[in-house]
Amino acid sequence: MKRPRPLLRFRRLPLRSRLALLTAAAVAFAVAVVSVICWFLVQGKLYDEIDAKLTAQAKQPVPAAQVAFTLSQCTQAPTASDGLNGRPSAYYLQLIQGNGTVCLGDQSAGVITISSSDTDVAKKPNPAEATYRNGTDSDGNPVRVVTAPIVTNHGSSVYPDTALMIGLPLKDTQSTLNELALLLLGVSGIGVIGAGAAGLWIARAGLKPVDRLADAVEHVARTEDLTLQIPVEGDDEIARLSMSFNSMTSALGESRDRQAQLIADAGHELRTPLTSLRTNVELLARSEETGRAIPPADRKALMASVKAQMTELAALIGDLQELSRPDAAIGGPLQVVALHDIAASALERARLRGPELTFSETITPWYVRAEPAALERAIVNVLDNAVKFSPPQGTVEVTLTDGELTVRDHGPGIPPEDLPHVFERFWRSSSARALPGSGLGLSIVARTVQQAGGEIQLHPAQGTGTEARxxxxxxxTPPPQETA
Structure with a gap:
């Protein structure tokens, strides 16, 4: 069985643990960088102090006789006599010639291992040149070394083919740096542990609003209580998340209330035609069972009533199916259609439903982006209302100009107090309750027009009647289609 990768294991940790680990890692990285920089700065400062001491010693004039004596004796082992030029015995003192020969000064602390840079200074002595490096003595101890031309006190600034090497042991300096490294490591460890603990505490405190939100979501999922609201504090991201959750629950609650209201209204609207239809069917069935024939005129009226009720019931069910679909599923995909052609087609259907009415039309071309079948049904619904409320021998005026379709009838009109409710589902004014209809037509019209990006308004017309805009x-405009 394969072990999970570290990244996968990290992702499986709780959010608090991940935040604490990330905080500790960030602090550890920062402390490590600062500690390393601090260590190198201290190292550079200590080396600068050592180099300053070595430079001061190297610039002191050396008696020419002392240089000649040291070269003539050319001792290869440290001695216990007086030091060269009074220098303390803590220093490494030696002369190096261009051929690599080393001659120790009196009271030297030891022999410094030479390098090519030392012989280069001896071959081409220059008073302005000196080299600094870390080296070792013959016993392998670390030494800080300066190699510089010899400056004498007899007028000669340099001694030819010879250089002076002065060294200081680095044992104490490296011990100090090692102690500093241990100190920084300990402080870094304490800082990382403290950062991890602080990160865990901060994560717990910062995620309390998330915990409340999670509890609220679980409560809603368990109880389906959409009235729950989370207190919003501040204006940070958590507050925005809480506001979004409250808005979501409010929208879901309103949607559920509208759904319940739709079901209740649909049941109420279906009860009337079903009751009437049941009564008429029972009368016909009783007539057949008892053998008592219904008079032909009454039977004809009864059958007409049954047919009208079934038509009304079918229309109501169709409207309910239309409203039950989501907005994205209305009709089909939007396409560029000729609104003037759809209006003309709907007008022809309206003439069949109101043959005694006069239709006045002024239609100019206008193209829109909509679903053709849904848009035609919406316009038919508007025209049906105009036909339904027009007086006998009345006139319906239809105008399409600059993208605005206007339908006006000369009926009784809509009372001002009823205008805010005309697009509500199942709402019918008191004057229209005696007429056939489900109260869903204008709701479907408004929904279709809004999906096409438009708007619809109803208001009283001048004189009498209602005007729909x-x-x-x-x-x-779509390109003309080529004909074969």
């Missing part, structure tokens, strides 16, 4: 944004 539908405005839908225009779309590019």
């Amino acid at each position: 539908i405005r839908i944004p225009g779309a590019p």
Whole structure:
């Protein structure tokens, strides 16, 4: 069985643990960088102090006789006599010639291992040149070394083909640096542990609002209580998340209430035609069972009533099916259609439903982006209302100009107090309750027009009647189709 990768294991940790680990890692990285920089700065400072001491010693004039004596004796082992030029015995003192020969000064602390850079200074002595490096003595102890031309006190600034090497042991300096490294390591460890603990505490404190939100979500999932609201504190991301959750639960609650209201209204609307239909069917069935024939005129009226009720019931069910679909599923995909052609087709259907009425039309071309079948049904519904409320021998005026479709009838009109409710589902004014209809037509119209990006308004017309205005944004005119 394969072990999970570290990244996968990290992702499986709780959010608090991940935040604490990330905080500790970030602090550890920062402390490590600062500690390393601090260590190198201290090292550079200590080396600068050592180099300053070595430079001061190297610049002191050396008696020419002392240089000649040291070269003539050319001792290869440290001696216990007086030091060269009074220098303390803590220093490493030696002369190096261009051929690599080393001659120790009196009271030297030991022999410094030479390098090519030392012989280069001896071959081409220059008073302005000196080299600094870390080296070792013959016993392998670390030494800080300066190699510089010899400056004498007899007028000669340099001694030819010879250089002076002065060294200081680095044992104490490296011990100090090692102690500093241990100190920084300990402080870093304490800092990382403290950062991890602080990160865990901060994560717990910062995620308390998330815990409340999670509890609220679990409560809603368990109880389906959409009235729950989370207190919003501040204006940070958590507050925005809480506001979004409250908005979501409010929207879901309103949607559920509308759904329940729709079901209740649909049941109420279905009860009337079903009751009437049941009564008529029972009368017909009783007539057949008892053998008592219904008079032909009454039977004809009864059958007409049954047919009208079934038509009304079918229309109501169709409207309910239309409203039950989500907005994205209305009709089909939007396409560029000719609004003037759809209006003309709907007008022809309206003439069949109101043959005694006069239809006045003024239609100019206008193209929109909509679903053709849904848009035609919406316009038919508006025209049906005009036909339904027009007086006998009345006139219905239809105008399509600059993308605005206007339908006006000369009926009794809509009372001002009823205008805010005309697009509500199942709402019917007191004057229309005696007429056939489900109260869903204008709701479907408003929904279809809004899906096409337009708007619809109803308001009283001048004189008598009602005027409906539908405005839908225009779309590019489709290119003419080629004919074979």
